[in-house]
Amino acid sequence: MAVPIHVAYVDGAPPRWSDAVLSGVADAFPNPVRAVPLPVDLTPSLVPSRGQHHATLVLATLLRHRPDTGAKILGIVAVDLFIPVLTFVFGQAQFDGPSAVVSTYRLRPEFYGMPSDEGLLVERVIKECVHELGHAFGLAHCAAYECVMHASTAVDSVDLKGAAFCRRCAGALEARGGA
Amino acid sequence: MSERRILIVDDELSVRSSLEGWFREDGFQVESAADGQAGLRAMAHGPFDIVLLDLKMPGMDGIALQKRIREIDPRATIIILTAYASVETAVEALKLGAYDYVTKPVDPDDLANLVRNALRSRALAEENVRLKQKVSELAPAEPILAVSPKMLHVLEMVRTVAETDSSVVIRGESGTGKELLARAIHAQSARRFFPLVAVNAGSLPETLLESELFGHEKGAYTGAQYRRKGKIELADGGTLFLDEIGDVTPKTQVDLLRVLETRRFTRLGGNQEISSDFRLVCATHTNLEQLMQEGRFREDLFYRINVFSIDVPPLRERPEDILPLTAFFVEKYARAMGKPALTVSADAEAVLLGHRWPGNVRELENAVERAMVVGRGPEIGVRDLPVTAQNGAADGPQPRSLEALEKEHIGRVLGECSGNVTRAARILGIDRATLYNKLRRYGLRR
Numbered sequence: 097m098a099v100p101i102h103v104a105y106v107d108g109a110p111p112r113w114s115d116a117v118l119s120g121v122a123d124a125f126p127n128p129v130r131a132v133p134l135p136v137d138l139t140p141s142l143v144p145s146r147g148q149h150h151a152t153l154v155l156a157t158l159l160r161h162r163p164d165t166g167a168k169i170l171g172i173v174a175v176d177l178f179i180p181v182l183t184f185v186f187g188q189a190q191f192d193g194p195s196a197v198v199s200t201y202r203l204r205p206e207f208y209g210m211p212s213d214e215g216l217l218v219e220r221v222i223k224e225c226v227h228e229l230g231h232a233f234g235l236a237h238c239a240a241y242e243c244v245m246h247a248s249t250a251v252d253s254v255d256l257k258g259a260a261f262c263r264r265c266a267g268a269l270e271a272r273g274g275a
Numbered sequence: 276m277s278e279r280r281i282l283i284v285d286d287e288l289s290v291r292s293s294l295e296g297w298f299r300e301d302g303f304q305v306e307s308a309a310d311g312q313a314g315l316r317a318m319a320h321g322p323f324d325i326v327l328l329d330l331k332m333p334g335m336d337g338i339a340l341q342k343r344i345r346e347i348d349p350r351a352t353i354i355i356l357t358a359y360a361s362v363e364t365a366v367e368a369l370k371l372g373a374y375d376y377v378t379k380p381v382d383p384d385d386l387a388n389l390v391r392n393a394l395r396s397r398a399l400a401e402e403n404v405r406l407k408q409k410v411s412e413l414a415p416a417e418p419i420l421a422v423s424p425k426m427l428h429v430l431e432m433v434r435t436v437a438e439t440d441s442s443v444v445i446r447g448e449s450g451t452g453k454e455l456l457a458r459a460i461h462a463q464s465a466r467r468f469f470p471l472v473a474v475n476a477g478s479l480p481e482t483l484l485e486s487e488l489f490g491h492e493k494g495a496y497t498g499a500q501y502r503r504k505g506k507i508e509l510a511d512g513g514t515l516f517l518d519e520i521g522d523v524t525p526k527t528q529v530d531l532l533r534v535l536e537t538r539r540f541t542r543l544g545g546n547q548e549i550s551s552d553f554r555l556v557c558a559t560h561t562n563l564e565q566l567m568q569e570g571r572f573r574e575d576l577f578y579r580i581n582v583f584s585i586d587v588p589p590l591r592e593r594p595e596d597i598l599p600l601t602a603f604f605v606e607k608y609a610r611a612m613g614k615p616a617l618t619v620s621a622d623a624e625a626v627l628l629g630h631r632w633p634g635n636v637r638e639l640e641n642a643v644e645r646a647m648v649v650g651r652g653p654e655i656g657v658r659d660l661p662v663t664a665q666n667g668a669a670d671g672p673q674p675r676s677l678e679a680l681e682k683e684h685i686g687r688v689l690g691e692c693s694g695n696v697t698r699a700a701r702i703l704g705i706d707r708a709t710l711y712n713k714l715r716r717y718g719l720r721r
Contacts, residue, residue: 152293179293181356183380191299236302247301249384 098127100167101229104134106158106197107173113218117172120222124244124260125229125269127168136161138175151177151188151197158195168232169195170225176201186248187224192234192272198224202251220251223259230265234272238265279394282321283307284314284340285329285356290379294327297383301390311335311343318347319493325393328373330357330364338364341371350400352393356381419455420603423593429456432585437463442535442580444520445558447587450637453558454518456587460556461514469513472506472553476527477519484527486543489534495544505542507534510553520580521561521572532576555580590632590639594679597627600636604643605655612647618654621694621719625686626657629679657690682717685710689719 103118105111114131122129141153158171177185177199186203189196203220205213226244238245243262248254261269281303283294291307298305306323308314311334314326326344330337337355344351355368355376365376374393377385421427436443437460445453454473461471476484482496490505507515517523523531534540539550557580566572590597601619609616619627623646632638646659685703692698700710713719 152289178380179297180287180289181293181379181381182297182383182386185383188296189300191296231300236300247387249382249387 100128102132102167102169104132104171106171107138116218117221121225124226132163134161148176148178151179151185154197155195171197173199187228189228189231191231196228196232198228220254223254278304280304280323282317282323282326286332311340314340322348326351326353327356330355352397420600421596422599423595425588425593433459436583440554441582442555443583444581445585448589448635449560450635451587452636457516457556466513471514472510473516474506475518477522481524489540491543492545507551511551515553515555517557520557521559528573528576535579590635604640608644608647617650620654620656622686622690623655623657625683629683
């Protein structure tokens with residue numbers, strides 16, 4: 097049976113576009129996708145000297161609050177995430193593991209001085225959610241620029257790629273039980 | 276495509292695990308180490324496409340570690356990573372050959388670009404090595420110029436033996452072009468698309484020759500800091516040219532015999548048997564049969580390598596080749612030096628023909644090269660030739676024909692008379708018509 101995917105808005109109430117993200121993820125994965133309430137406190141993962149949240153600690157929190165141990169859990173947060181060696185990350189996943197997290201902080205057009213654009217934000221959040229879940233299903237980065245598994249280290253490269261897996265990644269995902 | 280490999284050396288666990296995850300998602304096979312010693316141990320599992328080094332670590336710091344890594348793998352692509360931005364240390368790291376230097380925390384886009392560029396640069400360097408190797412394999416062998424019946428017979432034997440896979444021994448004096456013939460055999464054989472690997476057994480002491488031939492494992496002896504493939508392994512599919520086979524010591528003769536019988540060997544200090552499919556071409560200036568009788572060359576090895584034997588005659592036994600070879604070398608060096616091709620004066624030709632050439636074709640080539648350097652006029656004259664060629668007769672008593680002596684003498688006198696036939700005839704004590712006849716016969720006038 098396909099592994100269920102749980103999607104949780106971790107810090108605060110789900111935004112009004114949460115259903116759009118849910119259906120975007122469901123479009124990419126044939127696995128059952130459902131929203132789960134997960135009101136957890138992210139304060140312990142905050143590193144005051146950087147003013148950012150440690151992505152690995154957020155993943156650990158998600159794992160502790162996972163409602164179903166057989167499922168993959170994807171957390172969506174509004175705070176800025178980092179891993180120690182990098183200035184920031186859009187998201188992080190346990191490679192071939194149960195949890196993944198995506199931050200909307202640097203996906204918002206306002207972060208780059210652009211006017212608010214909810215459609216664009218939702219598009220970016222869906223791509224990053226699918227991307228991090230891909231890693232959680234054991235997929236590495238893909239060289240095809242249009243594939244959702246293409247590495248994105250800046251927001252313009254998120255905009256360039258699609259929200260779907262290329263044929264090669266889709267095949268690899270199926271082989272790994274992601275479908 | 277094989278998986279890309281990265282080694283991360285950093286004393287901070289959180290940095291190591293972050294980078295491990297980041298690079299694993301990028302499709303790398305990742306190894307990490309917490310300090311310099313562990314990093315050096317990890318290098319034994321190399322090679323790595325990229326080595327990421329923290330600059331400040333307890334014990335061995337990044338700069339010291341970088342030096343050690345370079346000794347183990349001189350082609351390693353090293354990126355220095357540090358929390359302490361310091362121009363001095365950055366410059367030092369770059370001087371030691373680091374690819375680049377970044378400070379933590381690094382922008383993910385910068386790190387991704389850095390790694391992509393480092394991989395591209397490494398791939399280009401590797402491609403460059405591969406292409407150079409390919410070009411040398413595909414380049415036509417240097418032509419062997421010969422008009423003498425003796426040398427034409429040698430070339431016929433080269434053609435015949437090239438089609439087979441038999442071992443060949445090329446015998447001849449120093450400078451007769453034995454390596455050129457070995458290359459011609461390789462270039463005309465079915466193995467021509469694989470490497471020809473040359474080893475000069477005469478120039479290396481026993482232990483170095485063994486290491487050169489069989490390769491060695493890391494730590495096989497003092498100074499063996501990393502694994503190295505031997506020439507036998509590198510010649511797989513191609514030809515191994517072993518020059519001065521007569522100088523090989525008895526121990527190496529035994530080891531060589533074993534490889535020739537089984538086509539298998541182990542690297543020095545190693546246990547793993549390696550096979551190599553190569554064709555052996557040997558060369559020697561010594562009399563192997565005599566060495567065998569004196570007990571200095573193994574009989575079984577002699578018969579194993581001497582399946583086909585080619586004797587290259589010395590240049591003095593084929594004087595017909597001297598002038599065509601001279602013309603060939605004049606053109607070769609004219610092209611290399613960007614000079615017009617000079618002609619060779621009649622008296623210079625006579626000197627060239629009269630010399631004994633103890634150093635054979637190599638000596639002739641050197642003489643022509645020197646003449647091309649010092650020559651000023653439109654033709655190479657006697658004074659442009661090196662002293663050894665001008666004073667060929669001073670080399671000692673030489674068996675030479677009266678004709679050769681006459682030709683050389685006429686050429687010299689004509690040169691001294693600046694080509695004036697009447698004056699030359701008077702000095703030689705013969706009439707002009709006789710001198711003209713002799714000049715025509717010896718080809719001294721064009």
